[in-house]
Amino acid sequence: MQQKSRVSHHNDEGTQHKRSSTDESGKSCELTFGSYCIWRQQHREDMKDAMIKKLKDQLFVARAYYPSIAKLPTQDKLSRQLKQNIQELERVLSESTTDADLPPEIEKKLQKTEVTVAKAKSFPVDCNNVDKKLRQIFDLTEDEADFHMRQSAFLYKLTVHTMPKSLHCLSLKLTVEYFKNPYDKEAEAEKFVDSSLHHYVIFSNNVLAASAVINSTVTHAKESWKQVFHVLTDEENYYAMKLWFLRNKYREAAVQVLNIENLHLDNPKMEISAPLSLPEEFRVSIQSAMSQTRTEYMSIFSHSHYLLPDIFSKLKKIVVLDDDVVVQRDLSALWTLSMGEKVNGAAQFCSVRLGQLRSYLGEKGINQNSCSWMSGLNVIDLVRWRDLGLTQTYKRLIKELSGQEGSMEANAWRASLLTFEGKIYPLDDSWVVSGLGHDYMLDTQALNKAAVLHYNGNMKPWLDMGIPKYRSYWRKFLNNEDQFLSECNVYS
Structure with a gap:
């Protein structure tokens, strides 16, 4: 089961972080493969199976000299020996991939080949022939290495874009259990429309991720009874989510699970036609004045976010949390935040101005000096949103941009930036630290002080590929005692 729209839309122009790795040729690896190269650098292991490597090296040299020796009429015996050695090494390597697989007499075979190759080197041969053969073999080896590099990068990307087997198991077991045993409907339904309470919205198809967000928020809340969480999910995960939040309680907070694909809105014009x-x-990739290039993962609202004013038509204000965040501080101060005429309180990155993103967003319609902003933690004034008709503005922009060059995702990004241009209230830097899903070098002191940690990037904390030193911030908010986690081998 693949995750929907996680980190799949990458723009790869000129990207090399100053701390990223390079391949053996010195070329930028992140330029092509993104976070895979950072992960590979961190997980590089010492070479094993030294004997296998020696055999391959000897086979490489023997193949290079064989064509020239075979052309010498007086060296038929040496030619046969060299050919025989080559065939023996090829057979051994076809049957063995590690030193443990090699036959006992392999040392003698290697010595025999070394002696034969030494004899071949002692004869005057056409250097051009040897050079030509060496280059041919080298090119084949380089092609093979490049193939394996691309294959491993593809498997890495497949891993980070796919729901882990254990989480898939968890969702299935919860769904089956929901239909096996009837459960009561959510209590305290009146809380879900009470605008005097603190309402949080989470879009998610990942039970554990949504649970960690809610648990971390409630854990640090001074008044958990004021907190109401609305989890918007899809048809596939709806019943699993519903059962999980019926089985697990979060102090005095209320949790509502909604299937966004089956909502009936008061506004008939706002039909939900998309999943x-x-x-x-x-x-x-951002090029600095000193010709250094850095990579950032920018998260932005999706189409589903523009349904918020109609889904929560009775609410005045909400806080939207991405499901890849962890809360470390009481968020109640966000509800007394005075944003003036602004609509969206968000983390801004003025080190990344829209003018620096021209290659992604195009030249027209964007204020080049405006700062970029992020989803993750967003304070939304729904009253102001409705008054300004921002949902209609977004839909109009999407329609206009669809006839222009660029991918659908890039057009959606540009439409979001245009929709909220001049309507962003910049949150203080202490509210959010982002980059835990791609940046290995974040300041630990800043992480500990931040109210919210955002795991934007490929390396989500619930994946094996997650950055190990950041996982503990997320793991401590899992309910490790739940029986379904044990049955599905979901370990924290």
Whole structure:
């Protein structure tokens, strides 16, 4: 089961972080493969199976000299020996991939080949022939290495874009259990429309991720009874989510699970014709004045976010949390935040101005000096949103941009930036630290002080590919005692 719209929309122009790795040729690896190269650098292991490597090296040299020796009429015996050695090494390597697989007499075979190759080197041969053969073999080896590099990068990307087997198991077991045993409907339904309470909205198709967000928020809340969480999910995960939040309680907070694909809105013009879409993430490259290039993962609202004013038509204000965040501080101060005429309180990155993103967003319609902003933690004034008709503005922009060049995702990104241009209230830097899903070098002191940690990037904390030193911030908010986690081998 693949995750929907996680980190799949990458723009790869000129991207090399100053801390990223390079391949053996010195070329930028992140330029092509993104976070895979950072992950590979961190997980590089010492070479094993030294004997296998020696055999391959000897086979490489023997193949290079054989054509020239075979052309010498007086060296038929040496030619046969060299050919025999080559065939023996090829057979051994076809049957063995590690030193443990090699036959006992392999040392003698290697010595025999070394002696034969030494004899071949002692004869005057056409250097051009040897050089030509060496280059031919080298090119084949380089092609093979490049193939394996691309294959491993593809498997890495497949891993980060696919729901882990254990989480898929968890969702299935919860769904089956929901239909096996009837459960009561959510209590305290009146809380879900009480605008005097603190309402949080989470878009998610991942039970554990949504649970960690809610648990971390409630854990640090001074008044948990004021907190109401609305989890918007899809048809596939709806019943699993519903059962999980019926089985697990979060102090005095109320949790509502909604199937976004089956909502009936008061506004007939706002029909839900598209499935759940999670926040879009883009990998972008920024060139500094000193000719250094850095990579950022920018997350932005998806199509589903523009349904919020109609889904929650009775609410005045909400806080939207991405499901890849962890809360470390009481968020009640956000509800007394005075945003003036602004609509969206968000983390801004003025080190990344829209003018620096021209290659992604185009030249027209964007204020080049405006700062970029992120989803993750967003304070939304729904009253102001409705008054300004921002949902209609977004839909109009999407329609206009659809006839222009660029991918659908890039057009959605540009439409979001245009929709909220001049309407962003910049949150203080202490509210959010982002980059835990791609940046290995974040300041630990800043992480500990931040109210919200955002795991934007490929390396989500619920994946094996997640950055190990950041996982503990997320793991401590899992309910490790739940029987379904044990049955599905979901370990924290």
